[in-house]
Every structure is written in structure tokens, then in C-alpha cells.
Amino acid sequence: MSSSFTDRLLGRVRLGGVLALAAPVLAVVFAGVVTSIILLLNGNQPFQTLGLLLDFSATPSIQVLILNTATTYYISALAVAIGFRMNLFNIGVDGQYRLAVLVAAAVGGAVTLPGPLHVGVIMLVAVLVGGLWASIAAVLKTARGVSEVISTIMLNAIATGFGAWLLTPGRLAVLNGNNVGTKPIGPSGHFPGIALVSGTQAKVFGMIIVAAVLGVAYHVVLNRTRFGFDLRATGRSETAAVASGINVKKMVLYTMILSGAVAGLVGLPQLLGASYSYSLDFPAGLGFTGIAIALMGRNNPIGIAVGALLWSFLDNSNDILDFNGIPKEIVIIMQGTIVLSVIIAYELVHRYRAVAEQRRVSRQLSTAAPTEPQGAAV
């Protein structure tokens, strides 16, 4: 039995027992070795560097920061993963969430509603805008055959320009001192935080619950519903999907829009939990982080959570390195290496398992039928 690389990569072939753990361990060890070599070349001690990172991340305020950032990363990676499960590369999560959070912030600032309703309206607007923006790429793919990789990258640039146009006073923005931003959302539209970590005033974003719910929903929809089955089937083999009566074009449309709708939520933990208004300094580039984390977590909701936490840990604890004379950009190299080595490690472990399986079968055959003439099995 053979399986394609994508099947293995997207976690559709399960590795059993010890081997399931071997791949991530191998990847982290390899990334560690590469990073250590780079550090040693510049005269820094790898273990001391890691120690600095770990020590710094033990402070309560940094822990809250790690959880908060991981929440955002998690939603972003889920949005990307929905497309990945169908071999649909939504590189456009970045543009989708930025446009969505901008419009949602403007709507949230313009209306005043009772608590949960206010939050609900903001979320609904974000989901709609994200889905709508993604639908452009979806329609271009289904109607004109334009590769979604290229179109979403171009739509990211267009979203940047369009967002800048919307974010001028007189359109969606107001002037707050020197800063141009949307009108701040009133207290009824805030998502209350949770005091999860003791020893600090900072609260964990309440949206972490929404992120967890999304993770469960992702698992259920993909693995327990007809839609999820169609989606995975289309990803595995388009011809087989067509033969079994799945409308592939419709699936592309729905999946892309769903991915964009989830992408619309990416900016909300920050918006509803900390900034309450969208301005030019709102975090950008979260969509690309999401791609890396989805790859690292192999599109598995638990794997993505681990990846998001690891990524967030590296991003938030690296400030300490600069104080100790180590360029903190080493962290970016570490992240890139981890992604690449996770992918390669899974491939290697899988090949090892395939070879081991062949050996086992051939051993069984040779002991079971010793009288068989040589070459008959070939």
C-alpha cells in the first residue's frame, strides 16, 4: 500500500506507537542542532541561550503574553489548516483578517448594544468580511482557474491598500491625537479577560475560549460530518471525489469561504481584549505565522495548539536575548528550521516505517513458505 506525500504530510496516514513521537522529536533535535551551530559560530553558548529564554518565560506577565499571542496564532493556523485539508493553499489569511478586523472595529465603535450582543455583532461582521474577501479568490479559482496561491498573495497587497484607504478620517477612521484609528469600541463590546495566571495584573484574553471551541468544531466538522468527509475526500483525490458525486467546484468555494470566515476572527482577541480600536499599528503578518504553525501542527487541532504555544514562546521571550548580547533574530531562524525539519522528519520516519514493514513482510513470507522457489515473490 502506498500513500502520497500530501497524505502523510496532512496527517491522513497515521503513524503508530513510538514512531508517532519519533518525528516531532527528530525535528526539534535537528532544529536545535542547526541553531546551536549558528550560535556557536558567533561565540554564544546554546544551552545558556535556551536557559535565558526559559527563565524569562517563567515570569507571570510573559506567560500571559504567551497565552494571548498563542490564541491569535491558533485561530490563524486553524483558518489555514481548513484549506490545507483540501489541498487549498490559503496564503491570503493575512489580508482577510486585517480587512475583517478593520471593518469589525469600525462597526463595533459605531454601535452600542447590550454586552454579549455587541460582541456577537462584531464577530459576525468580522466573519462575513473575512469570508467575503476569501470568496474573491474562490470565485477566481472556480470560474477562471486562477491558482489560489497567486491570487491570495495579490489580494493581500490589495487588502493593504484598500484598508489604508478605508482607514482615513471621514471614512472609517477618526483622529485620536496623532494616531489615526477607528472609533474605540465601548465597554459593552469588550470581551472580558480571565485571570488565569497568578502573580500578575494582566489577564488572559477571553477569546481563548472561542479559540478552543473553534478547535473542537474544526475536529468535529472535518471528521464527523458529511461536509468534512467531502472536504477530505476532495483533498485526497479529486477524481475519486468527482466519481462519488462530490461537486468539487462547490467544495472549493465553500472551503475557501469557510477558511476566510475563520480568518476573519484572527484579529479579534487583540481587538476585543486589548486595543479596542483598529489603527495602523495593529499586528500584521499573523496570516503567515498561521501557515507555518499549521504545517508544524500537521493540521491536527492538538498539534496546532502545541505549535502555536511553541511559536508564541519563542516570539515573546526573545527580548531577553538582546540584553545579553545575542541577536534575538536567532529565534526566527529557529522557527524556520523547525518548520522545514518537521516536514522532512515526518517524511523520513514514514520512509523508515515503510522499509521496516517491507522487511517484516518478507521475513514472514520466507519463514512461512520456505519451500517456495526463489524469485516467485518478485
Next chain:
Amino acid sequence: MTVTGLSAKAPAAPPAARRLTLNWQVALLGVLALLVMMSLARVVTGANDITSGGTIGAAIGLAVPIGLAALGGLWSERSGVVNIGLEGMMILGTWCGAWGALTFGTPWAGVIAGTIGGALGGLLHAVATVTFGVDHIISGVAITLLGQGVTQYLSKLVFVGMKGGGETQSPRIPPIETVSVPGIGTPLRDLANTHVFLLSDLAGVLYGVTQNVSLFVILAILLVPLSFYLLWRTAFGLRLRSCGESPVAAESLGVNVYLYKYLAVVVSGALAGLGGAFLSIVAAGIYREGQTGGRGFIGLAAMIFGNWRPGGLAGGALLFGYTDALQLRQGGTSVHALLLVVAMLLAAFAVYQLVRQQRGRAALFTGIFAVLVFAVFATTDTVPEQFTSFTPHLTTLLVLSLASQRLRMPATDGLPYRKGQAT
């Protein structure tokens, strides 16, 4: 005599929708027609920058990095490896180019260093995709991430200590020599400044093409015919392309598919690196973080637009380079004038569809689109500057959505291949 059904039927078959065959006369006519349209738009709107020598010069300069990236994509994809890591290899090229030029004191050392930097990125992509069979798009995305990280890290180590350098940028880089065709510069510029219909536009274009052209630009332009020659006129090229069309067949004929794929992807990275080096050494004269601005991806789009052919991708690169240059020079007015050109082009295309191809419905759609664009042109005075910033990207999207159905990519582009998989 008995007549077979076949011969009786054959002449009755209706002629298929006629397709325009592209030879040099048609191409020349097309360029001339485009120039007339642009000249018309310039006279109507007064946006003199759309055919000025400065814009054309800038367009060529902006087309070069996109074209080099596209050429890199061509090499790689012709061997069957999708290279979306071009962006990352370009980033490596910008940094290495600046570093080489500063370390050795001559820009040409930077050109070589940038090429090597890009080639290393290509090598990594080849190891991941050819040896380990990793999905090409995923490896490319990872390499782009890695390219950003490595250059940021290295900038901090190398450029921070230098005078005029910092965490995100390098000191100024020694420039590359430029050449001009002597004797015609001043008369051409004077003629262009008179703003006569068509004549001035021709002069402006000629001025942009012949004056103050960087030697690097000439090198880059020469790489297009060179690539064509190597890939389509030599046994080496035939073997390389056969790896992209049918690696199994190539293998059965004794071609070392892995070796050819490796070579192609490394060359691809080198070309992208060269494009990056151009950005830092010639276009900006300085390395700046985020300098590539997605040009690797636009290059990939230019290659797709050019139907995986060198001539086509050069045309695509020029188109994107031109729209990029336009938005930098009086962006609002120029892009607004461009709308008129687009409306005219669409109208011409609609007529072509109706008369030559007899596709009434398609012509109607194109016609409606042309009227819409014209309506936008007529009801506005200028395009907001935020919109002009994404002109090249929007052009990419529109061109792809209009063109992409007729394109044919290499048959096994992007598919994993393992030695001996046919048996």
C-alpha cells in the same frame, strides 16, 4: 469510386475559432497600437508621465527583478519543481548582494554574492523537494520564512557595526556603471518635452530604453535569450524539460532526473538571487529589510502569464514593471490615465472576439467590462494614492483571470518523483 465516410465528412467540418498566430509583424503592430492608445490617453488626460522617458526607464528597472524571478521560476518549473520559495531566495539575494558589494568594495562582487546566496536557497529547496520529496509549495513557504529570518539575523551581526548601517538596512552600496547611446539623448528629451501626439511618446520610450541603462540591466536582458537557447535549442535543455513533462520517460532514456532537477532548481535560485541583488545594488543602492515586497510572487505570476515561456514571461515582467513604475511617478494621475488605456484595450478585445472569433456572449461581457472601466475613468479625476500602491498586484490578478484558461504548464509540474517509481 466508393467514398469513405471520412473523406466525405472532412471538408464539411467548420473552421475552428481562428486563433491569432504570433509572429514578429503582429507583435510589432500590437506594440504600435498600444503606443497609439497610450498616446491618445496622454493627450486626453494630460498625464504626461505615462510615456515619459523617466517612466520607461523606471519600468525597465522595475521589470528586471520581476523578470529575473520569473526566469528562475521558468527553470525550476520546466524541470517539474514548483518554486514558490523564489521570494525567499530573492531576499537572500538582496542581503548577499549588499554584503558582497560592501565587503569587496565593488558592486560586481555583490552581483556574484547575491547569485550565490540565491543559489544556496535553491539548493535547500532542491534537497527538500527532490531528495526528500517534500511538497513543493510547503518547502517554498518555509524557505521564504527562513530567508527572512536569516537576513534579519545577519543584518544585526554585520550591518549594525558599519557606518550608516543599522538593524534593518545596510550602508550605501557603490553603484554600477550606466551606459547611454551617445548623441541622441538631448534631442530625444527635447522632442519628448514638446508633447506632440505619438511623436513625443516614441521619443520618450526611446529615451528610456537608450539612456542611462545600467550594465546590470543589459546582463539581465541577455539572460532571457540565453535561457531560451539553453532550454529549447540544446540537448541539455531537452533533457531538463523532459524531467518536467515526464520524468519516468526521461529516466527510461537514461537521463539522471535527480541531477537535472537539482541543477534546474539551483539555477532557479541563482536567478532569483540575481534579481534580489539587482534590487539592493541598482534599484535602491542600499539593502533594506522587506525590500523585495512580494516581487518573487509577482515574478511567478509573470511566468504563469507568459505560459512558461521566456518571451511571454519577459512581456509579463514588463507589464508589471510598467504598472509599478507608473504608480511611483504621479501615481494618481498616471494610473487614472491607464484606466482609459485599459478601457480601449478591452473594447478592442471585444471587437476582436465578435468579428474574428464570433463569440457574441464573450464579446458582450468584455464590452460591458470596457464600458464599466470607462465609466470609472469618466466619473473620477484621479485614483487615490492608497489604490495606486497595489496597481501591479491588481493588474496581475486581472491579467491572470483573463488569460489563465489557455495556459499549459509542464505536465508533471509540482508532482513528487522518486527514482524508479515507474517499475
